[in-house]
Amino acid sequence: MRDLTSLSVEPVGPEDHVRGAGGKPLIIYAEFSCPDCAVAAERLRQSGALVCFRHFALASRSPRAVQLAIASEAAGRQGLFWDFHDSLFADQSRLDDPYLWQRCELLGVDIERFERDRRDEQLAHHVADAVTAAMRAGATGAPTFVVDGELQSELPAAPQ
C-alpha cells in the first residue's frame, strides 16, 4: 500500500533526468503518450531551458503509459534517456514494442540490454515511486509543472 499523504515536491537530485541550461530547473511531470506533454516537451527542448523530467505515468490514463516510462528508463541506463524521450514525444502514433525496437536501432540503443532492463523490477519501482511522489505533491494531470515549489498546469511563459 502506498503512502499518498501530502509531501512537498522533492528537490532535484542526482537521480533525476535533467538537461538544458539555466539557474533553477523547471520540473515537469509528464507521460509519453500524452499529446499535451509532447507539445510542452518540444517547447522546452527548443527553449534550451534547464528541465527536470519526472514520470506521471498512470495506467488509468493510457494502457501504454507505464511501459513507455519504463522503456525510457531502460534507454536511460545506456545514457540515452533524453534521446528516447525526444523520440517518443516526436511520434506518439507508434508506441507499440516493434516501434520501440525501431527507435532503439535508430538511436543506438542495445536492444538486448534494453529488453533485459525493461523487465528489471527496479525500473518498475522507480517509475511507480515517481508517480507516487507526484500524487503526494498534488499532481492531478499531465503535464504538470513545478514553479517555485508550486504546481501548475500551464507551461511558464519563459522557463528559466
Add this chain to the structure above:
Amino acid sequence: MSVIAPGTKVPAFSLAREDGSKFTEADLIGQTTVLVFYPFAFSPVCTNQLQVYSEALPEITADGAVLYGVSTDASFSQSAFREHLGVPIEQLSDFEPKGAAAKSFGAYFEPAGMTNRAIVIVGPDGCVSWSHLADNPGDTPGVNLIIDALSAN
C-alpha cells in the same frame, strides 16, 4: 456559496445511481463516504481528476471508505464517461431537479449552472468530517488531500 462545513449533519438529498435507484442520506450511514463533485463528464480536467483518483482507489478504500463521483450530468452520460475512462468509480447524478443535492452541500457553481469542484467526506454517523471547495472549478484537488483527510479521522 460555501461548501458544507465539517461537523455538519448532511442534509436530506436524493441522487440517482447509475442503475436508476436512489442514493440518499440514508446510504451514508455506517460507512465513510467520499463525494467528489465535478463539473462535467468528458471535460479534460474532470477526466484527469477521475483518472488520478481511480489510480489511488486502493489507498482511498483501504479502510472501508467508498468514493463516488457526483455531477449534474444524466446517468447515461456519467456511465458512458466512467466506461470511457475505464475507472470503477460509481457515479451519482444530480440531474433532476438540477443540482439540488449539490446546492444543499454548497457544491454548486451558479455562474455556469454546474456542479462545482468540491469534495465532501461524510463519516459513518452521517456528519461531514472534511470538505474542500476548489478556488475555481478548473483547480483540481490532489488526491493527497483526500488521503490526508481520511488519515486524520
